[in-house]
Amino acid sequence: MQTTRRAYLPAHRALIRAVSPYLFVMPAILLNCVFFLLPCLMVFWISLHEWPLLGPRPFVGLKNYVSTLNDHVFLQAFSFTTRYTLLVTPSIFVPAILLALLLNRRVTGISIIRAIYFTPVIISFVAASLMWRWIYNDLVGIANYLLSLLGLPKVNWLGEYPLLSVIIMIVWKTVGYSMVLLLTGMQSIPAELYEAAAIDGAGRWIQFLRITLPLLRPTFALAVTISVIGSYLGFDFWYVLTGGGPEYDTTTVVLWIYRTAFQFFLLGKGAAMSVFLLAFLVVISYLQIRFIRTRIEY
Amino acid sequence: MRPLFSDAYGRTFFYLLNALLGVVFLFPFYWTVITALKTPDHILDYPPGFIPNPATLENFYTVISRQDFRLWYFNSLVIALATVFLVLLVSSLAGYGFAKLNLRWRELLFFSILISLMIPHQSLLIPLFTILQTFGLINTREGLTLIYTTFSLPVSIFLLRNACESIPNDLVESARIDGCGDLRIWWNIILPLIKPSLATLAILTFLGSWNEFLVALIFTTTDEMKTVPVGLSVLLGVYGIHWENLTAVTVLSFIPVFVIFVFGQRFIVSGLTSGAIK
Numbered sequence: 397m398q399t400t401r402r403a404y405l406p407a408h409r410a411l412i413r414a415v416s417p418y419l420f421v422m423p424a425i426l427l428n429c430v431f432f433l434l435p436c437l438m439v440f441w442i443s444l445h446e447w448p449l450l451g452p453r454p455f456v457g458l459k460n461y462v463s464t465l466n467d468h469v470f471l472q473a474f475s476f477t478t479r480y481t482l483l484v485t486p487s488i489f490v491p492a493i494l495l496a497l498l499l500n501r502r503v504t505g506i507s508i509i510r511a512i513y514f515t516p517v518i519i520s521f522v523a524a525s526l527m528w529r530w531i532y533n534d535l536v537g538i539a540n541y542l543l544s545l546l547g548l549p550k551v552n553w554l555g556e557y558p559l560l561s562v563i564i565m566i567v568w569k570t571v572g573y574s575m576v577l578l579l580t581g582m583q584s585i586p587a588e589l590y591e592a593a594a595i596d597g598a599g600r601w602i603q604f605l606r607i608t609l610p611l612l613r614p615t616f617a618l619a620v621t622i623s624v625i626g627s628y629l630g631f632d633f634w635y636v637l638t639g640g641g642p643e644y645d646t647t648t649v650v651l652w653i654y655r656t657a658f659q660f661f662l663l664g665k666g667a668a669m670s671v672f673l674l675a676f677l678v679v680i681s682y683l684q685i686r687f688i689r690t691r692i693e694y
Numbered sequence: 695m696r697p698l699f700s701d702a703y704g705r706t707f708f709y710l711l712n713a714l715l716g717v718v719f720l721f722p723f724y725w726t727v728i729t730a731l732k733t734p735d736h737i738l739d740y741p742p743g744f745i746p747n748p749a750t751l752e753n754f755y756t757v758i759s760r761q762d763f764r765l766w767y768f769n770s771l772v773i774a775l776a777t778v779f780l781v782l783l784v785s786s787l788a789g790y791g792f793a794k795l796n797l798r799w800r801e802l803l804f805f806s807i808l809i810s811l812m813i814p815h816q817s818l819l820i821p822l823f824t825i826l827q828t829f830g831l832i833n834t835r836e837g838l839t840l841i842y843t844t845f846s847l848p849v850s851i852f853l854l855r856n857a858c859e860s861i862p863n864d865l866v867e868s869a870r871i872d873g874c875g876d877l878r879i880w881w882n883i884i885l886p887l888i889k890p891s892l893a894t895l896a897i898l899t900f901l902g903s904w905n906e907f908l909v910a911l912i913f914t915t916t917d918e919m920k921t922v923p924v925g926l927s928v929l930l931g932v933y934g935i936h937w938e939n940l941t942a943v944t945v946l947s948f949i950p951v952f953v954i955f956v957f958g959q960r961f962i963v964s965g966l967t968s969g970a971i972k
Contacts, residue, residue: 416876420791421803423784424847428807431822431844436813438821447820503708511959512716515723518955518962520905522923523944526930527726530937536740538725544741568719629816632907636927650816650908658912663820670817677814 439674443667453664460668469644470669473652480648481627484563488623491567492574493616497604499575500582510579514572521569521632528565529554529637558638558646565633570626574619581615582608621684625677649673730754730941737938753942763943765918766925771950773835773842773921774903780843781850781899782892788847789854790884794866795876804855810848819912826913833915841913842903850895857891858884894961897954901962904950922947 443460445453464470499510516524531539532553540550553561585608593603631650634640640647640655647655653673657666729737730753731746757763791797792804822841823832831837861884869879885892907923914920920928926943933939955962 417791417795417797420795420876420880421788421797424788424807424851425803427784427840427844428810428847430825431841432810432813432818432847433806434825435818435821438824439818442820442824498708498711503705505709507959509712509716511955512712512719514962515955516719518901518951519948520907520923520951522905522907522926523947524722526926526940526944527722529930530729530941531722531725533937536738536742538742541741568722572719625814629814631816632923635907635911636930653816653819654908654912657820658823663823667820670820674814674817677817678812681812 439667439670442664443671445664447664447667449661456664460665463665464668464672469647470652472644473647473649476646477628477648480559481624484566484627485620485623487563487567488571488574489620492571493578495571495575496578496582500579513575516569517573522636524565524569525633525636532561554638555642562633562637565637574623577619578612578615581612585611617684617687621681625681628677726941726944729937730945732938734936734938753938757939757943757946762917763925766920766922769835769919770904770922773838774900776839777842777903778896778899780839781846782896784843785847785850785854786885786888786892787880788851789858790880792851792855793858807851808848815845816908823912832913833919835919837913838910841909842906846899846902850899853891853895854888857888861887897958897961900954901951
């Protein structure tokens with residue numbers, strides 16, 4: 397009896413030893429499998445079926461892909477989202493880099509000043525959109541009142557210039573985030589480089605062009621990647637500010653997927669659109685990561 | 695590089711410029727708050743008043759007295775706190791496991807979680823809907839909590855794995871020789887040492903969950919399960935031009951966020967950037 401117990405215990409212990417590491421990572425792996433990896437596979441599966449909310453789900457092959465490519469709203473949404481992303485990215489990054497240059501210093505109150513530019517970042521896009529809907533109100537909105545102080549006529553902001561209105565709001569909302577990222581990058585550039593350059597007689601502008609910009613490139617590329625993907629996938633502010641209108645003018649890809657799947661209940665077609673979106677963004681982020689990884693020499 | 699505007703005149707200019715820009719950046723907040731303090735008959739004044747006269751808190755009473763709004767607030771709080779708890783638990787266990795324990799296929803398993811950063815989660819909403827339906831989790835706080843937790847795993851495990859790796863191996867080994875099991879090492883040694891990272895993560899997770907809109911919009915189907923952002927979008931239709939009420943709910947939706955910002959600012963800024971630089 398005694399000997400069997402003794403022989404059993406170490407084996408039991410050894411088993412615990414071997415298994416316990418897996419128990420630590422298991423909750424994460426499990427959640428990731430059910431709510432991330434499984435959906436990644438299922439989106440392809442669903443896209444090959446006609447998939448209403450209730451009822452039979454027949455296999456239809458590539459029909460959903462064909463109907464997506466024939467869906468002129470989807471195509472328009474694709475080109476609109478791309479256009480928006482191409483416009484909003486420089487609109488965020490020119491002021492972000494100027495702000496980062498301005499705030500890259502140690503003076504009294506600097507952390508409060510940085511916090512002020514960062515405040516819009518932490519609120520929700522829905523709240524920000526509501527605030528700006530009120531600012532843009534065409535009858536009594538403060539934006540039009542400020543225009544009238546400049547002697548300009550009232551403007552129907554969200555009706556006539558939805559893209560411009562959204563871009564202004566988004567710059568206000570997100571410039572602080574990009575600014576903080578760039579600031580972190582700038583602060584990691586060794587001060588000696590600037591001192592050496594100054595001794596060699598390089599002026600401020602030359603230092604900026606030859607030191608700051610090249611060494612900031614990885615951070616810059618990263619910040620741009622985050623911003624491009626975020627802009628492409630933006631949903632909340634379109635939903636609240638423009639609702640995709642007027643007509644389908646400001647309907648973005650994600651907004652159209654949402655409407656197709658969860659308002660028209662064409663889940664199969666929505667899945668096919670999702671696959672296009674997924675493929676497109678994976679390619680973009682792959683290209684951008686390769687760009688970031690490219691070594692810099694100095 | 696010597697900062698711009700660093701002589702005496704430059705300094706004055708620096709502060710003036712920032713004061714001006716600061717006013718521009720904070721103005722939308724000011725405008726929202728004073729609109730919420732105006733009486734309904736002054737909302738449509740033109741030119742609009744810059745100071746509410748008379749000022750009133752009645753709009754706040756009006757929206758707080760809505761039972762649905764109180765429920766949304768409750769839902770958002772419960773979901774955000776539950777998500778914070780789950781994320782801290784799951785990712786500190788996994789972070790310790792990936793950093794210090796003997797796992798076969800460690801990098802492959804880690805990669806299977808990290809890959810989530812490359813995939814736009816917006817493209818997974820349709821299969822997620824089907825999965826939640828299967829488990830009966832549509833229109834539940836649990837469903838939203840589980841999705842938020844899963845979506846924040848890659849960044850949080852990455853962060854905590856790094857934090858755990860900076861703990862010296864000797865410390866873990868000597869505890870093991872003293873007879874501590876892995877679970878006790880995790881609780882007694884690892885968790886106290888990674889407290890700053892846990893605080894950062896808790897704050898970021900809370901903000902992310904509190905502010906999330908699209909997932910909550912799709913996976914809640916009845917009024918009493920909605921969260922604050924979804925509720926705000928509903929009230930936009932309900933209140934129409936009653937901006938005194940709409941701005942009041944907007945202000946109320948900020949409160950937890952601003953409390954966290956004031957007390958945890960250093961965690962937020964360091965966390966957002968460390969989460970981004972992978």
